Amino acid sequence: MTNAIKQNQVCYRTFHLDQPWSLESYEKIGGYKIWKSVVAGEIKPDFIIQSIKDSMLMGRGGAGFPTGLKMGFVNRDKPGQKYLVCNSDESEPGTSKDRFILSKNPHQLIEGMAIAAYTMGATVAYNYMRGEFMHEFNQCEKALQEAKEAGLIGHHVLGSKISIQIHNLIGAGAYIVGEETAMLESLEGKRAMPRYKPPFPANYGLYGKPTTVNNTESLASIPVILEKGAEWFKSLGTEKSGGTKIFSVSGHVAKPGVFELPLGTSFKDLLKLCGGIRNNRGCKAVIPGGSSMKVVPGKTMLGAEMSYEGMKAVNSAIGSGGVIVMDDCTCMVHALTCIVKFYRDESCGQCTPCREGTGWLHEMLLDILSGKGKVEDVDRLVDVANKIEGRTICAFGEAVAWPVQSFIEHFRDEFVYFCRNGESMISGTKNGK
C-alpha cells in the first residue's frame, strides 16, 4: 500500500509547513539545535563522523561514496586553510531533487554545511549552484542572511570561538561543473575542466588546500542524522543502504514528481506514487539514476527495489535518483540520440576519447535516424563507447558509454531494425525527429 510509505522524513521534512524556507519554520521543527550543541562543544567532531559512518549515508550526488568516510579524509587538526564545497550543480538529466532543498529548506542545508565544515576544520564553505538556479540562489541568500543575523553563521558563532563563513555562488550552467574537481577549477575562476586524480581534493583541493566536496542532499541529511541518531536513519532504509533518497521521476508517468522515500522502496510503489505509466501503457524501460546510468528494461525494473544493492542487482545504479521512465511507444534509437546529443554538447573537450568520441557517436546515431545507417553501425556504436570508457580523466567517459552500451544491449533489435529499414520499429515516430 502506498499509504504505508512515509515520505519527506529527512531533507524535505519542513515541506508541510507554511513558508518552509524561513528560519522561523525551520527552528519550529528543531532546526539549528544540533549546530548549537556542536558550537557549545556538546557534540565532538569524532562523534559526528562516527555517526555519519554508522548511518550508512552514501554520497547522494551519484557516485554513492560513503559520506562519513569522505569527511574523515581531511585531518581537522592539520594546520592550514581547509574548505568545504557543497555541490548544488544539479545538472544530471532527469534529476531535480536538490533544487527543492535549496528553495524550500535552505536552512537545513546551511546547518548541515556548518556542521560538516566544523567537523573537518574548515572555516570557509561554498555552495556552488548551477547557472539556471536563480530562484534557488535567491532563497539561499535570504536564508544565509537570516542565519548570519541570528549569529548562527559568521565570525564567533553565537559568541563562541568558532567561525564559519558560507558563500553562495552561481555557475554558468555547464554540466561538467558537477564533477567535483571541475567545480574546484570553476571556483578558482578557471574553465570547468576536471583535474586528474590523484591528488584527490582531500589532499589538494580548492586553491591547493584540503577540500571536501559533498552533494546538497548528503549535507542536508546530516542535521537529521545527528538529531535522530544514526541507528534511526539507517533503519529507514535497507541493511546496506541507510536512510532515505529523493527520487525525481520524469518521463511517461501520469504524475511526474519528486519524492523523498526510504531506500529499499520497490519501484512498483514508486510508480504507484506517480500514478502509474501514462495512458495505462506498459513500462518499456527505466533509467533509474539520471541519464548517465545504465538503462534497465521495464520488466526487470518492476521487480526491483530502489536501493544501492537493488539497482546493482539489475546492473545499473541509483545514481542521482533521477528516474526516467519510458513507456512502450518510445523509440530507443531516438531516446539514445537525445542522451548522446546532450553529452556531445557538454563534453569539456579536454580528453581525446570524450572530445572526439561523443561527436562520433552522435553523428552515427543521426545517420541511423536519417535512414543512412548500416547494420555494422550498431556494433560500431558499442565499439566507440567501449573505446571511450575508462580512458578519460573524469567519469564523463563512462557517463556517455554506459547509456550507449546498455541501450544496445537491451534493445539491439530496435537499432538493427532502424538500420535495415530506415525507420523506427515503433510506429508513430517520425524519422529523423
Next chain:
Amino acid sequence: MVNKVNIFIDNKPITCDAGITVIKAADDAGIYIPRFCYHEKLSVVANCRMCLVEVVGVPKTLPACATYVTDGMRVLTRSSKTLESQKAVMEFLLINHPLDCPICDQGGECELQDISMGFGTDISQYTKGKRVVDDEDLGPLVATDMTRCIQCTRCVRFGTEIAGIEELGTLNRGGLMEIGTYLKKGLKSELSGNVIDLCPVGALTSKPYRFNGRSWGFKQYASVSFHDGVGSNLFLHSIHNGLQHNIMRVVPKSNESINENWLSDRDRFSYEGVMDKQRLTHPMIKTNGEWKQTSWESVLPYLADCITQTVQNYQAKNIASIAHPSSTNEEFWLLQQLMRKIGCDNLDHRLRQEDFSDTDQMPHHGLPVKINEIEHFSTFVLIGANPRNHQPLLNHRIKKGIHHGAQCIQVNSSINEPNFPIAQNILVPYSQWADFFSKVLYTLCEMKKITHRLKIKPKEISKEITEFTKTIAKHKKTIFLLGPIINEHPHASIIRQIIREITLILECEIAYLTEGANASGAVLAGMLPNTPNGMNFKQMFDTPRKLYWLQNVEPLHDCAHPDKIIDILTKAFVISCNRYDSPELRAYSDIILPICTPAEMGGSFTNLEGKIQRFNAAIKPIGESKAGWKVIAAVAKTMVMDGFQYTNSQDIQNEIETVETPSISENTLPKKIPQLPHPIMWVHDVHELKVDDIVRHANALQTSISTERQAVRFNKEIAESFKIFDESGLLYLTFGKKSIKVPYIIDENTANDTMIIPDTYAIHFPRHCPIKLRAVDA
C-alpha cells in the same frame, strides 16, 4: 637523499627516484611511451590520453605522465591492453585531423605522423566529415592551421608557465574546442616562436619558413646565438645543393645550463638577415667619389698601403679601430693584434658608452655566476635593466626564481612590462641616477653605522629612498642586475661605482648586462685601449683620427652620437668590414670589405658567464665575403707581419686562451656628484630587434615590432609643460632646425623629466640635446 623505488617496466627491473612519473622513469630507462600533451618542461594535464599504459592490478589503463611510481609497480607498455588503449586514442585523434601531410610544414617531423605509424591502426572506421577551424593571424612569426590542432594545450601551458603571459587559451568546449587568443591581437611574447617546436602537429608552424622546405632535406649545424650575451645554443638548418644554398630555419639546441629547450624569437628568426639582398658580395674601393667593385687580390695591397702610409705620415696613434660587441673572439683578437703591432692602441667595442673612467674596475664578463644559477637568488634588483627584451632567456631564469618565491625590485626611468610580479617599482628620472644611488648609499651607511667612503652628504632623503634602502638591506642572497640605461648614461662610471659600493656593503652580487653577443669576449681578447696612451671610443671621436677601421659597425644604429661620428668618418679615411650595403656606408667609407655572418664561418663567442662556445659554418660565404678574422689575417700577411699564420679559428682560440686576464682594480668612489645640463633628459630606447646588423635585416622580426614600442613616451607632467593634452597621437620632436613628426603615448610609467625615444627617431638627434615637443596642430 632521494628515496629509491624498484619498479618493472615491461618486466625489466628498474630502480628510480621515488616521486617521479612512470613516463619519466620509462624515458630514463630508454623505453618509449607515446605522448602528445606531456612535455618535460610543462605541467602535467594528462588530457591527450596517448600515454595510457597497463599497470598490473589496476583495472583501467593509466596515463603514464600523471601516474607516480610506487615500489613494486609493474608497468606494461606493450601489453594487449595497453596497445588497445593506444589504438583507440589514436583513432579518436585522427578522426578530425585533416591528414593533409603532403602540404603540411610539419610533415616528416610530426609527432602525430610518427606516433600514428608506431601505435595506430591502418584503417579508420570513421567515415564522416571532419571538423574545420578558422585560422587566426598570430602575427608575422607564427603561422596557424588550427584545423590540424589536436588540443594537447602545450602552447597554452607554455604561455602561462614559461612565457609568463597568457596569450593563447582554449575556447569553446567538447568537439568545438579550439585554441586561440580570443582578442585576435597576435602573439607578443618574446619567446613566442617556441610554440612552433612545442606543437606536436602542424597547427602552429613558422611563418617565415612556411612552404620553404622539407626537414629531411636539411643539414643541421650546431651554433650559438649571435645577438645576446646568453649564448643560447641552437641549430642552423641549411640546404646546399646545386640550386639552393640557404639557411632554412633555426631551432633550439637543448642545453640545460644555458637555454634549456627554449630560444628567443630574435635568435630563431634572425636567420632571414643572413640571406638578405643587401648583403655585400664584393670588396669595393672608392676612387674620386665613385665606387668600384674589385677583387680581394687587388684590395689587400691597396689597403695595406693606405695603413702604412697613414702610419708613416701621421704616426700610428692617428689610427683608430672599433668593433661591434657581437663580433667573434677571433675578430677581436686579430684586430687588436694587428693594431698593436703597428703601434696603435686606439681600440674599443663599447660603442654606446660615454663614460669610461671605471674601466679598470669592471669585471671581465657580466655575470658573477653561471646562467643556471641565477634562479637560485632570492632577490633581484633590476637597475635600468630590461632583460625580458634584451636577454629573454636570462629573464626566464629570473622568472623561475620568482616562481620559487624570490622577489624582484625594479629601478628604472620607465617601467617595462615584466612577465613576472614585481614587488616594488621605483621610477628615477634619467638625470637623477647618480644622485639617487648616492643617497641610497648614504642611507645604507647610516643604517649600518659604517663610515662614509662617499664623502658627500645629501641635503634631503626622500621616504622612497629610505624604504628602498631598508628593503635591499633586509634581503639576503641578492643580485643587482645593471642594464643598458646605466652603461649609456653620461655618468655611467659614477653610478656603477656607487652601486658597486652598495653591493660590497650588502655582500651581494652584481651583474652587468652588456650589449651584444660577445662583449665578454671583447674584454678578454683585449678589444680595449688597455694602455694609458690608448684612446677609448669617446676620445677617438672627440679628437678625430685620420684612419678608422670599422668591424661590423653601422654607426647610425650602433653608436652613441651617430651624427657626430658619421660626420667625422666622412672626413677621415675609413675601412669598413661590413655585411650589409647602405647609403651611409658608401658615404663615409673608402674601402668596403664584405665579411660573413656567424652562419657562414667558424668562430666562437664568450657569453655573459664567461663560457666560450664554438660554432661552425652552416653555409658557404655569400658572394666573395670572407670571415672577419680571415680578412684581418690577410691584411696582416699583406703587410708582412709575423704571427698571423692561422689555418682555422681554433688556432686563434688556443692563442687567446694563453693570454692572462688583466687584474681588476679596487672600487673607487667619485669625489662629487656631477649635474646634467638639462632638467628634461631623453633616453635612447634601443629596441631589442635593432641591436645588430643581422637582426636589423630580418624582415619578419622587423614587422613584429609593436606600435607601442615605436612611440615616444613621457608622463603627464612633461605633456602639460609642452601643452600636449591628448593621451596619444602625433607630435613634432624639435631640436634646432631639425623637426620630426612622431607618434607618442602619455605613459605614467615613465619617470619625471624623462622622455623615452625609440631608436628610429633617436638616431636623428645628438644625444642629450634638449629636445622640445610640439603638438601637431599647435
